[in-house]
Amino acid sequence: MTGxxxxxxxxxxxxxxxxxxxxxxAVPAIGMVIGYAEMKLSAHMQSRVGPYFAGGRYGWAQxxxxxxxxxxxxxxxxAEADRPVFKWAPALVMLGTMALLVVIPLHPSRYGMVRxxxxxxxxxxxxxxxxxxxxxxxxxxxxxKYSMIGGLRAAGQLIAYELPxxxxxxxxxxxxxxxxxxxxxxxxxxxxxxFMLTQFVGLAIFMxxxxxxxxxxxxxxxxxxxxxxxxxxxxxxxxxxxxFFLAEFANMFSMSAIAVTLFLGxxxxxxxxxxxxxxPLIVFAKVGILVFIMIxxxxxxxxxxxxQLQTLAWKWLIPISIVNIIVTAVLKxxx
Amino acid sequence: xxxxxxxxxxxxxxxxxxxxxVVLTLGITYLVRPSNPTKxxxxxYECGVDPVGEGWNHTFIRYYIFGLLFxxxxxxxxxxxxxxxxxxxxxxxxxxxxxxxxxxxxxxLLYAVRKGVLKWE
Numbered sequence: 001m002t003g004x005x006x007x008x009x010x011x012x013x014x015x016x017x018x019x020x021x022x023x024x025x026a027v028p029a030i031g032m033v034i035g036y037a038e039m040k041l042s043a044h045m046q047s048r049v050g051p052y053f054a055g056g057r058y059g060w061a062q063x064x065x066x067x068x069x070x071x072x073x074x075x076x077x078x079a080e081a082d083r084p085v086f087k088w089a090p091a092l093v094m095l096g097t098m099a100l101l102v103v104i105p106l107h108p109s110r111y112g113m114v115r116x117x118x119x120x121x122x123x124x125x126x127x128x129x130x131x132x133x134x135x136x137x138x139x140x141x142x143x144x145k146y147s148m149i150g151g152l153r154a155a156g157q158l159i160a161y162e163l164p165x166x167x168x169x170x171x172x173x174x175x176x177x178x179x180x181x182x183x184x185x186x187x188x189x190x191x192x193x194x195f196m197l198t199q200f201v202g203l204a205i206f207m208x209x210x211x212x213x214x215x216x217x218x219x220x221x222x223x224x225x226x227x228x229x230x231x232x233x234x235x236x237x238x239x240x241x242x243x244f245f246l247a248e249f250a251n252m253f254s255m256s257a258i259a260v261t262l263f264l265g266x267x268x269x270x271x272x273x274x275x276x277x278x279x280p281l282i283v284f285a286k287v288g289i290l291v292f293i294m295i296x297x298x299x300x301x302x303x304x305x306x307x308q309l310q311t312l313a314w315k316w317l318i319p320i321s322i323v324n325i326i327v328t329a330v331l332k333x334x335x
Numbered sequence: 336x337x338x339x340x341x342x343x344x345x346x347x348x349x350x351x352x353x354x355x356x357v358v359l360t361l362g363i364t365y366l367v368r369p370s371n372p373t374k375x376x377x378x379x380y381e382c383g384v385d386p387v388g389e390g391w392n393h394t395f396i397r398y399y400i401f402g403l404l405f406x407x408x409x410x411x412x413x414x415x416x417x418x419x420x421x422x423x424x425x426x427x428x429x430x431x432x433x434x435x436x437x438x439x440x441x442x443x444l445l446y447a448v449r450k451g452v453l454k455w456e
């Protein structure tokens with residue numbers, strides 16, 4: 001038996017290394033796909049063409065060109081800034097992003113996700129708020145009034161919307177009887193319909209809160225170009241700037257993938273066995289739909305005011321999600 | 336290494352990898368990018384005008400009362416998850432206990448709302 005232990009250790013490290021390499025490639029790839037989709041969809045929703053020249057057709061290489069440009073761009077650090085905090089803020093944002101990728105299930109086998117944690121969904125909700133510390137650091141350390149207001153708004157927004165986000169998932173946990181991401185998907189596959197049908201209130205609240213956590217319109221007060229220049233990223237340039245955007249797009253993907261896992265049945269789809277190579281494609285298709293809705297909402301809804309945002313969270317979303325929990329529990333336990 | 340610790344190691348490795356990725360990329364771009372911080376370039380950006388006063392101005396943080404409420408409800412959420420996993424096996428008695436717990440906290444939120452704490456002035 002003792003001979004086996006280093007062997008399994010080696011397998012574990014090799015597996016982890018490969019998964020890290022995949023994740024390292026996936027983050028820029030996701031960023032490019034969602035970034036391009038956002039540019040093109042935004043353009044067409046506003047009767048524009050969007051990126052057009054880069055790459056020859058449809059401007060498909062626009063984001064690669066942008067990346068090359070960012071590599072060559074000077075990294076300006078303002079003289080007034082708190083240098084170490086300013087420098088490490090994007091790294092902390094990326095830390096949260098990478099940690100969130102650990103619990104996204106693409107396939108039922110052990111290679112379909114990085115690690116099937118027992119507390120999967122709980123962990124995901126916890127690390128999804130790490131990025132906000134990075135945002136607050138960026139806002140404070142820039143020594144810029146716009147950045148500071150943006151950072152504080154981001155903190156207030158996180159505090160208000162973390163709760164609906166967490167409470168909206170409790171209904172799913174009650175129904176599935178587990179917090180493991182694979183377990184939640186398996187529970188939906190076993191009953192052959194997604195939790196969306198019974199937890200539609202949860203889904204609506206979760207997506208609203210996810211938009212707020214991602215600081216996307218209609219909840220983009222921390223960035224709010226027309227009032228705060230670029231909020232907490234005002235003073236950033238070059239690759240540090242790019243990391244904030246990569247993290248935003250990667251988090252968009254992760255949050256959508258978590259919503260897909262919890263509410264839309266993950267890799268399960270009627271009539272298709274779950275353990276084929278189609279499983280990741282099913283997840284990506286479902287994520288694509290949610291990401292499209294997020295981009296769509298951006299061009300549909302005007303920005304909230306800061307007090308309206310707080311009112312929406314505290315007076316509407318939290319009570320509704322608590323009622324949702326109680327109703328779900330009664331139906332589960334009594335009926 | 337047991338399965339139990341592998342979970343922790345995987346999470347820690349991925350989190351650290353996020354930092355490494357940033358450090359590595361910035362290290363590589365350091366070789367390519369120019370560096371010429373002139374005086375004007377590194378002044379605080381304030382729409383092209385010379386900055387007025389300091390960046391770290393006194394700001395009224397309206398969120399601290401929200402922060403207090405947040406702590407209360409976040410702890411509530413932490414208590415809800417273990418019950419939610421075992422909701423079926425705990426049955427009606429467990430559910431009644433949790434509903435009382437939730438309603439007590441909801442009453443606190445109602446109190447805060449009636450007190451006008453959540454109003455923005």
